[in-house]
Amino acid sequence: MNRTVLITGGASGIGRAVAQRFAADQAEVFITGRTPDTVEQTAKELGVHGVVCDATDPGQVEALAARLDELDVLVNAAGGLPQTTSGEESALEALLAQWHASLAQNLLTAVLTTTSVQDKLTSGSSVISIGSIGAERRGGSYGAAKAALGAWNASLSAELAPQGITCNVISAGYIAGTNFFHGQLSDERHRALVEETHNKRPGTVGDIAETALFLASPGARHLTGQTIHVNGGAFTTR
Template identity: 45%
Template structure:
């Protein structure tokens, strides 16, 4: 088999960067996607240096909410089979005002950032997914399971329902679709400017293991789902939250 190819959206920082580094270390070549070209380039260089495989990671600057830009990813794939697609792009949008227009704008932006990015990228790369053996992995959030994030919670929960449908469609082609749902991961940009010491302590106390998660915790879960060992695992929500939400 040719060297496996992985595509990781939101790959410039935090969880996405950790996932990309893990997959490169496992022998994949990886395309890291994101909107900030300089951040992506720096991350690609760092991953290449840390893994000793500078040729294995490439950065593609793209706004995945824009259908016209997604062709850049298809061009970068250049006809190769895609073994692993990790839809990690997303983010939290603060409501600007409580008017109906403001609410509508916030919900549209949140759904675009967290749902449409995954839908459009997956649709664009669906013909290229390796058959058999392709892996589609969506990064959700504990907010989808316990609420508390308003539009963000709803958007992440939407990924769960879509994953079930996509898994049913792709299963006959031996392509799996799964969701990783992280709990509180402190070392990301997600909480920049929004986390207090009290909030951190409260989230850690809510776990059963007494600590915050790390990007590497999430990356290890993705590593498993991306591996041949997970070929019989599909349409599942894997909670990686330290026990903050019990499995169901």
């Protein structure tokens, strides 16, 4: 389909897989990331447009939006666990820095980017944000930020749905093959996360990419304001 798709955090992990899936669907895809070399290399490999942009920086986000005309799909995939601090701060200062980083990376990136391109969305457009099972349990500052993402999405949907724009969150469970844990995931923790699922396997970036493609499809036009849990049954709703 000849659509224009913007994916923040599209140079690696889930964002990269989503970009690859939409590109395979013949969309014109723009990916963003903070590291120039990574963005350039990924864009070249996938045959998409790469834009260096820190989605926590309003000026950079405004410059990104200025490059786009009409936008059919926005995928807010930027985010992740905050890096540890240098250890020079007090305990409270370190805690505050961690919470600020979690909120900036996992909530404000989506808020700023979506707001900057909102006037470029049209009837039939989709806004998709990548959440986490961490919003439901044991998530700390990261989980709290992802929970806030879901609350913000519900409000955004109420605002944009009358214009024919859908807004949904994909809440990802444990996804193997990413750098989310920065190489710190033990074999024991991996087994425990898999054991929590009903289907006894980790999620893949492809699982999330296919869900994103569906949420942006004609068959999902009455699906908005929702958090879609993609976790193999590790967390269930009723």
